[in-house]
Amino acid sequence: MSVIYDHFERHAHGEGLKGRTTHYCPGCGHGLVHRDLAEVIETLGIQDRTILVSPVGCSVFAYYYFDVGNTQAAHGRAPAVAIGHKRANPNSIVISYQGDGDLASIGLAETISTAQMGIPITVIFINNAIYGMTGGQLAPTTLMGQKTTTSPEGRTQAMGMPLRMAELIAQLDGPVYVERVALYDAKHRIKAKKAIEKALRIQAEGRGYAFIEVLSECPTHLKMSPEETEKWVQECMEPVFPLGVKKDLVVEPWWNAEQTPSFDPGKVLALVGASKDAPTRHAKGFPAHMGGQDISFKLAGAGGDGAQTAALLLARAAINEGFDATNIPSYGPESRGGTSYADVHIAETEVLNPGAPDPMVLVAFNAPSLMKFAPTVRKGGVIIYDSTVIEDLSKLPALAPGIRMVGVPLTQLALGLERPMVKNIVALGAIQSVTQAFPVETFLSTIRTVLKDKPALLPLNEAAFAAGVRHAALIPA
Amino acid sequence: MAMPASTRPKPFLEPEYCKACLRCIDACAKDCITQGDHVHPGTGMIPVLLDLENCNGCQLCIQACPEPYGLRPETEREVSGGDFELEDPAALFGPKPGHLVEPVDHPGTEIPISAREPLMLKGTYASAIGALLAGCRHVFGYPITPSTEGAELMAKILPKLDGAFVQAVSEVAAVNMMYGCAGAGLPCATFTSSPGFSLMLEGISYMIGAELPGVFINIMRGGPGLGNIAPEQADIKLACRGLGHGNTHGIVLAPSTPQEMLDLTRLAFELSFRYRNPVVLLGDGYLGQMTGVVRLPKTMTQPGLPAWAVWGDLEHRRNLISSILITEVDLEAHNIHLNAKYADIEANEQRAELYRCEDAEIIVVACNTPARMAKGAVEAVRFKGVKAGLFRPITLWPFPIEAFEPLLVHAKQIVVVEASPGQLQDELRLALSKAELGHPPISSVQRYGGMLPEQVEIEARILDAARMMEEVKA
Numbered sequence: 001m002s003v004i005y006d007h008f009e010r011h012a013h014g015e016g017l018k019g020r021t022t023h024y025c026p027g028c029g030h031g032l033v034h035r036d037l038a039e040v041i042e043t044l045g046i047q048d049r050t051i052l053v054s055p056v057g058c059s060v061f062a063y064y065y066f067d068v069g070n071t072q073a074a075h076g077r078a079p080a081v082a083i084g085h086k087r088a089n090p091n092s093i094v095i096s097y098q099g100d101g102d103l104a105s106i107g108l109a110e111t112i113s114t115a116q117m118g119i120p121i122t123v124i125f126i127n128n129a130i131y132g133m134t135g136g137q138l139a140p141t142t143l144m145g146q147k148t149t150t151s152p153e154g155r156t157q158a159m160g161m162p163l164r165m166a167e168l169i170a171q172l173d174g175p176v177y178v179e180r181v182a183l184y185d186a187k188h189r190i191k192a193k194k195a196i197e198k199a200l201r202i203q204a205e206g207r208g209y210a211f212i213e214v215l216s217e218c219p220t221h222l223k224m225s226p227e228e229t230e231k232w233v234q235e236c237m238e239p240v241f242p243l244g245v246k247k248d249l250v251v252e253p254w255w256n257a258e259q260t261p262s263f264d265p266g267k268v269l270a271l272v273g274a275s276k277d278a279p280t281r282h283a284k285g286f287p288a289h290m291g292g293q294d295i296s297f298k299l300a301g302a303g304g305d306g307a308q309t310a311a312l313l314l315a316r317a318a319i320n321e322g323f324d325a326t327n328i329p330s331y332g333p334e335s336r337g338g339t340s341y342a343d344v345h346i347a348e349t350e351v352l353n354p355g356a357p358d359p360m361v362l363v364a365f366n367a368p369s370l371m372k373f374a375p376t377v378r379k380g381g382v383i384i385y386d387s388t389v390i391e392d393l394s395k396l397p398a399l400a401p402g403i404r405m406v407g408v409p410l411t412q413l414a415l416g417l418e419r420p421m422v423k424n425i426v427a428l429g430a431i432q433s434v435t436q437a438f439p440v441e442t443f444l445s446t447i448r449t450v451l452k453d454k455p456a457l458l459p460l461n462e463a464a465f466a467a468g469v470r471h472a473a474l475i476p477a
Numbered sequence: 478m479a480m481p482a483s484t485r486p487k488p489f490l491e492p493e494y495c496k497a498c499l500r501c502i503d504a505c506a507k508d509c510i511t512q513g514d515h516v517h518p519g520t521g522m523i524p525v526l527l528d529l530e531n532c533n534g535c536q537l538c539i540q541a542c543p544e545p546y547g548l549r550p551e552t553e554r555e556v557s558g559g560d561f562e563l564e565d566p567a568a569l570f571g572p573k574p575g576h577l578v579e580p581v582d583h584p585g586t587e588i589p590i591s592a593r594e595p596l597m598l599k600g601t602y603a604s605a606i607g608a609l610l611a612g613c614r615h616v617f618g619y620p621i622t623p624s625t626e627g628a629e630l631m632a633k634i635l636p637k638l639d640g641a642f643v644q645a646v647s648e649v650a651a652v653n654m655m656y657g658c659a660g661a662g663l664p665c666a667t668f669t670s671s672p673g674f675s676l677m678l679e680g681i682s683y684m685i686g687a688e689l690p691g692v693f694i695n696i697m698r699g700g701p702g703l704g705n706i707a708p709e710q711a712d713i714k715l716a717c718r719g720l721g722h723g724n725t726h727g728i729v730l731a732p733s734t735p736q737e738m739l740d741l742t743r744l745a746f747e748l749s750f751r752y753r754n755p756v757v758l759l760g761d762g763y764l765g766q767m768t769g770v771v772r773l774p775k776t777m778t779q780p781g782l783p784a785w786a787v788w789g790d791l792e793h794r795r796n797l798i799s800s801i802l803i804t805e806v807d808l809e810a811h812n813i814h815l816n817a818k819y820a821d822i823e824a825n826e827q828r829a830e831l832y833r834c835e836d837a838e839i840i841v842v843a844c845n846t847p848a849r850m851a852k853g854a855v856e857a858v859r860f861k862g863v864k865a866g867l868f869r870p871i872t873l874w875p876f877p878i879e880a881f882e883p884l885l886v887h888a889k890q891i892v893v894v895e896a897s898p899g900q901l902q903d904e905l906r907l908a909l910s911k912a913e914l915g916h917p918p919i920s921s922v923q924r925y926g927g928m929l930p931e932q933v934e935i936e937a938r939i940l941d942a943a944r945m946m947e948e949v950k951a
């Protein structure tokens with residue numbers, strides 16, 4: 001068998017007889033499935049494409065034997081590891097070989113989700129109704145009443161009843177082929193090998209995911225001779241875990257084994273939105289008149305007020321002018337309906353601290369935002385608020401000295417354009433007019449860049465911006 | 478398949494490979510196989526006996542034998558050399574599996590990219606683009622705020638580049654998909670946040686054990702438990718000291734701007750492959766959400782395929798990805814190897830940014846977003862004539878103690894600023910202690926639960942420290 005190593009170099013460094021014998025107990029079903037699997041890999045001619053994922057359990061050392069690509073996985077995670085391999089090299093044939101504790105207990109979530117993905121991998125599930133490696137504990141497939149070291153009086157209902165994995169997997173939409181087989185006599189061994197071959201063929205042809213459950217013998221922990229164990233599997237296990245094909249769909253090949261990722265730089269740059277065109281600069285210099293080399297803004301409102309978009313446009317305008325800028329949105333539950341605010345900094349060279357606990361400019365879209373943030377605005381700062389919705393300033397807390405309050409009817413102006421949602425763009429116009437941070441053209445070209453894929457929205461946004469500029473200009477300083 | 482019975486090979490058995498399970502006896506309808514009667518001196522088992530007079534070569538006994546070198550068809554006898562002396566395993570077993578093609582490193586290439594205008598990106602996006610430019614075409618993840626946007630961008634872009642974004646059933650599955658993809662030799666990443674990172678630690682330990690590369694972008698949020706989704710830095714301990722069970726370490730990078738989210742993500746891939754080890758990029762929720770200017774690099778990477786990969790082809794067939802070494806001797810040797818790697822990393826990969834530290838008497842130590850507040854504070858107190866400087870570790874593990882040491886000559890106070898209960902300070906103290914360096918008093922500004930240290934409180938703390946310095950002088 002060319003798929004089994006000539007010499008088990010990894011088994012105790014291949015010393016002595018270990019170089020040619022398995023680590024399995026006498027009569028263990030694993031060896032039989034290994035033999036079948038190796039022969040099938042050879043028959044199908046897929047040795048140079050195959051990756052075997054060994055699990056945790058008695059078959060943890062399956063990689064001692066198979067002359068294929070080998071990966072050993074964490075307990076229960078073999079199918080996830082298999083998906084990683086299959087995604088990395090879609091042409092590889094990936095086998096997830098697992099026992100009952102691995103597949104049906106600790107790895108149940110990976111087992112089911114991977115099956116449902118339906119990506120062509122092959123899962124070989126060795127069900128021997130007991131934990132082997134750890135020494136004979138209760139398995140998810142242990143029979144009712146069966147004694148194990150952790151069910152010394154026999155399995156009871158409260159320990160959970162035996163899990164029928166083949167049936168469970170078969171009722172999912174992802175898999176195309178599911179069969180339960182056994183090894184207890186020659187006839188069934190032939191069937192088992194055929195099932196394994198079919199499962200691997202389905203993968204090799206790119207048709208989908210296949211799952212083979214093998215009722216297997218663990219003479220050691222059943223404390224029986226191999227022969228008695230074969231009988232036990234037939235007489236006790238099989239009635240609980242009926243053999244046969246559980247699902248067999250005819251599916252056309254769909255998996256693209258040839259897929260290779262693109263590293264075309266042009267494509268990558270286009271996808272990340274990188275552009276060669278330098279934005280035109282309109283500003284004569286940094287707006288230091290606003291108070292230094294680093295100016296902070298806070299834009300605050302209710303969820304749908306558009307404070308975040310306005311903040312982004314403001315930061316982008318600064319960047320288009322060749323300055324540094326940062327924008328931090330409030331995020332999370334508070335952005336779902338409650339107050340939504342954003343901090344923006346623009347700086348001549350580098351924004352040191354991007355937070356704006358004491359902004360120079362506050363834009364408040366509603367009364368709660370105004371009440372909350374107005375007292376934080378620093379000396380000599382500006383507060384722009386929506387005078388349509390904030391009429392009463394009598395409850396306003398004490399402000400720092402020299403603050404200019406500018407009421408602009410943002411909502412009303414937006415309603416004049418029959419689109420209340422553009423009040424944030426109206427606000428941007430007001431910011432331009434009141435602060436003279438950058439020229440009108442800076443903002444307009446920023447709006448144009450952002451809307452380049454939605455040209456239909458441009459006239460409306462330009463009109464909203466102009467309305468904000470116009471109206472704020474009328475307000476005496 | 479079906480050969481006439483007469484031409485089918487009969488079985489043979491090398492008795493030393495028989496485990497005496499007797500499964501073959503039942504399989505033979507011709508009663509050719511019987512239980513043995515004497516113990517084999519080499520194995521201590523009683524091999525079965527074959528009498529093939531009536532044998533029709535049906536091979537059913539072979540199919541019943543769980544041992545690959547147990548019952549075998551007569552035709553295989555020549556291949557493996559027939560009778561041989563047990564004492565000479567080399568002659569016994571013939572060529573080892575090393576006879577296959579010798580795998581070699583297929584190096585990656587750097588592809589020039591034409592000059593582009595700077596982008597305006599939020600931190601998570603910048604990191605995602607950094608990963609793309611580093612050649613990563615495989616991202617595995619599970620949605621968690623505040624890191625999800627990075628995954629979302631990858632879900633949008635990767636299919637268009639014939640790569641894959643896979644949303645796993647959990648972070649546990651995600652990290653194991655990375656284990657598989659990295660095992661195949663390709664760069665892969667995940668975007669996660671603190672609770673998700675906790676779940677990935679098991680897998681990270683396995684990746685370290687199996688020496689696999691992979692980049693973990695952890696946008697830290699408030700904890701413990703479900704905590705909240707606001708920014709925190711309380712995974713520093715986990716990333717620097719607790720990457721899963723066992724003897725683990727991984728390089729921990731701490732960006733503080735969207736630009737660094739891109740640059741350090743690229744670097745993370747490079748380091749991850751250089752050392753065959755996972756790399757953690759620790760950002761905070763604020764940084765993940767923060768938008769800033771990001772300039773693209775001059776090249777992007779097309780990854781190659783390392784010699785050790787389990788790719789699923791002839792060249793790499795001999796390879797094994799595994800973290801299990803069952804004998805104590807082997808596992809100790811592996812740990813010694815890992816320790817040497819960690820020492821190598823500690824010697825070569827320390828990184829830090831020093832801001833106005835040349836003459837600083839008060840050294841402010843901070844990373845991620847709090848480092849920016851701290852920078853603002855340093856700038857502000859400098860106007861007041863206080864000699865403060867910012868020491869910003871860019872690698873948290875290894876801690877950049879070599880860059881810190883010279884500052885101790887003029888440092889009279891150290892202020893550690895962090896959104897965690899002293900985890901950064903612990904790293905600093907441990908590094909000082911391991912380097913056997915004496916140090917001036919350490920005080921701190923700490924905020925928790927999603928609150929970040931504010932510039933004003935940092936300034937106040939620095940001014941306090943300055944006063945204490947004066948008192949000492951007086």
Ligand code: SF4
Pocket residue numbers: 023024025026027028029030058128131132133217218219220221
């Ligand atoms: S404990 Fe059971 S399953 Fe494990 S090797 Fe022994 S017989 Fe096989």
Ligand code: SF4
Pocket residue numbers: 487488504505506507508509510531532533534535536537538539
């Ligand atoms: S090949 Fe058939 S007949 Fe011959 S020993 Fe084996 S089972 Fe018996």
Ligand code: SF4
Pocket residue numbers: 027490494495496497498499500501502524525541542543544547548
């Ligand atoms: S099946 Fe194989 S191992 Fe078991 S007794 Fe027969 S020859 Fe020996």
